[in-house]
Amino acid sequence: MKSSSQFFPVALMQADFWKQYSEDVYVLKPNRSEDKTIEFALTRLYDNKKEDKKGPSFVLVHDTFENRMNWMSQYEELLVSLIETGASIWIFEMRGHGLSPKNQSYQRNTLNDIAQFDLPAVQTFVHELTDSKANWIGKGEGAIAILRSIEAGYLNKDHVNHIHLLSMERFHWIKRYWLPFLGPLVRLFNRGAYFTREGMPESEFRSVWKQLVKEKSLFGRRKTLDGKTRVFKKINMLEVPVTFWFSKKQIGRFKKWYQADQSSAQEFSLENLIDYLKDR
Numbered sequence: 001m002k003s004s005s006q007f008f009p010v011a012l013m014q015a016d017f018w019k020q021y022s023e024d025v026y027v028l029k030p031n032r033s034e035d036k037t038i039e040f041a042l043t044r045l046y047d048n049k050k051e052d053k054k055g056p057s058f059v060l061v062h063d064t065f066e067n068r069m070n071w072m073s074q075y076e077e078l079l080v081s082l083i084e085t086g087a088s089i090w091i092f093e094m095r096g097h098g099l100s101p102k103n104q105s106y107q108r109n110t111l112n113d114i115a116q117f118d119l120p121a122v123q124t125f126v127h128e129l130t131d132s133k134a135n136w137i138g139k140g141e142g143a144i145a146i147l148r149s150i151e152a153g154y155l156n157k158d159h160v161n162h163i164h165l166l167s168m169e170r171f172h173w174i175k176r177y178w179l180p181f182l183g184p185l186v187r188l189f190n191r192g193a194y195f196t197r198e199g200m201p202e203s204e205f206r207s208v209w210k211q212l213v214k215e216k217s218l219f220g221r222r223k224t225l226d227g228k229t230r231v232f233k234k235i236n237m238l239e240v241p242v243t244f245w246f247s248k249k250q251i252g253r254f255k256k257w258y259q260a261d262q263s264s265a266q267e268f269s270l271e272n273l274i275d276y277l278k279d280r
Contacts, residue, residue, distance in 0.1 A: 007124050008032075013041065013099065018072065021083050022048045025099060030121035033113065034105075040118055041099035042125065043068050045079060045089040055086030056161070057130050058277070059122060062091075063140030063167060064111075064208065065200035067098030070139075081274045088130065092122050094142075097202050110207050111141055112225055115149040123155055133161035135277070140167040141212075144222060144231060147242075151234045152225040163242045164277075166268065168257075169250045232256075235263050245273065 004010045009029040016023045024044045031038075060071050068091040072079065079089050095109050095118070096102040103109070126134055136155075138146040143165040149155045150163070195209045215222055222231045235242055235257070244258050245268040258265040266272060 005125055005128055007128065008121065010125060018045055019080070020047075021080075022046050026125070027099075027101075028121055028125060030117065030124075032117045032121060035103050037104040038095060038117070039101050039103070040095055041068075041093045042122060043089075043091040043093070043099070045083060045091070047083050047086070050086040054132070055088060056082075057088045057090060057126055057132060057134040058082060059090045059092065059126060059134050059136045061119070061136070061138040061142030061146055062093065062097070063142050064204050064212070065197045065202050066139070067202055068093050069098065069201060075270070077270055078274050078277070081278060085278055090122070090126050090134070092119070094118070096205065107205050108207050109205055110211050111145055112148065112211070115145040116152070116154055116225060119145060119149045120154045120156075123159055127156075127159045133159055135162045135164065136160060137164045137166065143168060147231050147235070148225050150238060150240065151231065154225075157238065157240050160240045163238075163240055164245060164273075165242065166245050166273075168244055168254070169246060238262050243276075 004012065004026075005028075008031055011027045011029075013025040013027050014023075016025075022045070026042045026044070027039050028042055029039045062068065062070055071091055082089060093100040094114055096106055123134070136146050138144070146155070146163060147165070150157060150160065195206070196203045223229060224231050224234060240262060242258075242263040244254060244263065244265045246254055246265055248267050251265055251267055254265065257263070266276060
C-alpha cells in the first residue's frame, strides 16, 4: 500500500465527484492494534475551487447499522452548506461498514476498539493534511465513541475545536433488557454472527451487539473505556466544547448531561444545525 502519510500507510481508493464537489476516498491502515489487517475508509468531500481558503474541517462518525451514505443522503443539505463555506467534510466508516473492508478478527471488533484505535488515526491523518482543529459530529453510537475516545485521551483535545452529539435521545435510560438476568441470557442463547435492523443498510457484528445488550441490561451503564466511570460524568473535564442536539420534546429531559461548564444543548432540526455550524 503506497503511503500518503508519514505516520502509517494510506492509499487513495478513488477520486471522484459527489454532485459538483470533489470526493476522495482514502483507506487508512494504522497498525495500532493486534490485528494488523484492520483498514477503514475515510471519505473527504470538498470544493477544490475553495481549497486555498483553509476552511474548517468536520469529521463525521456514523451510528451502528449505518455507513457514509446515511450522511450523504439524510444530511445532504448540511454537507452542501458546509462545503459551500469552504469546509472539508471527512466521513469515517467503521470497520466492515460501507467502503471499509472487514478485518481478520471482524467478529471480535467492539465499539471501544473504534474509540481507542480508529478515531485517533482519523484525527492524526486529518490534522496532518489540514493542520487545523477539527469539529467532530457523531451520531448515536458514533457520538458515544467520540466521547470515550477523547475522555481517555486517545483523541488529542488540542486538535479538536468542538464536538457535536446527535441522536442522543435513546441514551436516556430506557432499559431494553430490564428483567433480571435477561441481558446475560439473551447474549448466551442468541448465537447469531450478524444482526440487522429493518430499513438500515448495514449489519452489525456479534461483539458489538453483545456490548450493546450488556449496556442496556438492568445493571448496564454507558461507561468510559476503562470501565470505571459513566461516560457522561466526565464531560466537564474535557476542556473541549460539547453540544448535545435534541428534539424540542426531549431537550428538557437531558439537563443533567449538559449542565457541565463545557457542554450545552440545542434544539435539533437540520436547519438549526446548519445555521449553528455555518456561524463557527
